[in-house]
Amino acid sequence: MSVASLTGIDRGSNQSRAGEIALAHNGILFFDEFPNFSKAVLESLREPLEDHRVLISRVNTKVSYATKFLFAAAQNPCPCGNLFSQTHECRCSEVEISRYKNRISEPIMDRIDLYVQMSEESSKEQGLDSKAMFDHVLHAFIMQKKRGQNELNGKLDEHNTMHFCTLDSQAKESLEMAQSRFGLSQRSIHKILRIARTIADLAQSDIITQEYLLEALSFRKR
Template structure:
């Protein structure tokens, strides 16, 4: 009777990870070495880039005089039913082979890195978001990745620039780095901001009420809609809104940079909230995410913690506009597919601009509108009342010839005041059971408004949240009657 084939060594396990949409999933890289006809295979639903790792790993080992054992080598990526992608699996696969007959425990490490054919370790777009999502205690990564990863608190970095450095396991020391921006400190946590305004509100002449609306929108993270004829400054104001947005915590900055890394953009660690401006021809999948093979994220996910701007709002597809309602209310989106489910946060400030009619001249003081009542009604009916109900600030803009202006710096100072009053949170995200502190006169006015304007519970709550933001910009927590009047002035009239 023939003897059973025995493995030459015990199975080794090295921890790595893969991205499933925005979510990081842990992956165990298991390896076995059997005395049999030499071969090298990778199993476990690895993508094409992972299958190509066999050639990169083999060349990197042999080009640096490491042994490539003449055995049957099987690399298993577990869990086997999870689809894996990314060239960062090169390094854990190479270390599985390099240490196949050595006693070295990688259990405490997360190992990520791409290999060059000469053994150099390279950064990939997925390394930073993977580490940020999982927050492991120790990581083995390329030196190229270390500068970005050093911003993540609580992670000990073992950085290598070449595969040859693993012969004696000699990582390079990486100093933890911090952000160099101005910050506010609230309840012991730092909130960073950049007060160099690339686009300044001082460039916008007139439109004082619209700029005031933008100020309150940014201060409380309130959704905003401008309606007006072409050329009155709707897009000009919203494009400047992004530069006066409130400060960001380190976790928020890291979350935004994770999105930039996934998209392949430079990671700069600036306290700039994202600004996404999809075209009105964008499909539902492009806005919310989707895909036939797996769940891919969309524009609304990339706008998380920042602004999602819909210009020419009524021209967006009807199903796109209707599907906006839940993300604006629940602050999350769930994408379900046969093989995957992805849920992601959508804490956004929704900004929109629209013309008053198809030709755009209905509110113009100088041009004549060419639309009939039916065309105007059809145009405006593309936006449902439930969607309007989720927009706290509405303002109609007309041509303004005045020369009055205000700088972004002056507006931002009021936003900082409101941000400190809100203790780093936003009034737009207040719970429905929040008890507002207000004067008796203010309470009487809101009760009259509920009766006279037939305000729904959501409209009443939105009005009070906006009134609280207005009070906060004036260094007050208590809502007075002027705050209610001001908030009601930004309410859409039906």
């Protein structure tokens, strides 16, 4: 994938057009094998993920496209993919693993809300079926609307994050401890609050308790 196809910004053309980022507005944009994309492509995600907008400038015009999409990306734990496998041996050196992970810059990583390490599939494991998942998400969405939010939790600005993400006393204390221990930035704090708000919504809770806040903290990048 090229930067032009992703953003619609083609330096050699006088025409503006919507790229994959703009076409994903109100939808999902998924990157598989995330570190294998070029640095230019990865860095072009910074503005759309932060400002929810991509600006295309031409000689006589400027076009702005909204980019409020759900961004998801997947990557292996190492180049060969077997680092955490219980059945296959990893063939990668520490240098190769470090180089692989470092292809994604810290500013890009900082714009991703949830980090989940997947384990190998087990035929004995059973989770929620699609209908149950749909019902959980629908009920959480209804709670957000009842609060009077114009945006979904993940797209709340700083002011509305502080307004709608109400913590109980224990949750506030835990957040302050986490901020001091991990040196969390304001961006990180707002991200944690929005995740905790969603977890509470899935549990049909109006208040973010310590349980939901700690779960949100567990999704931070390690």
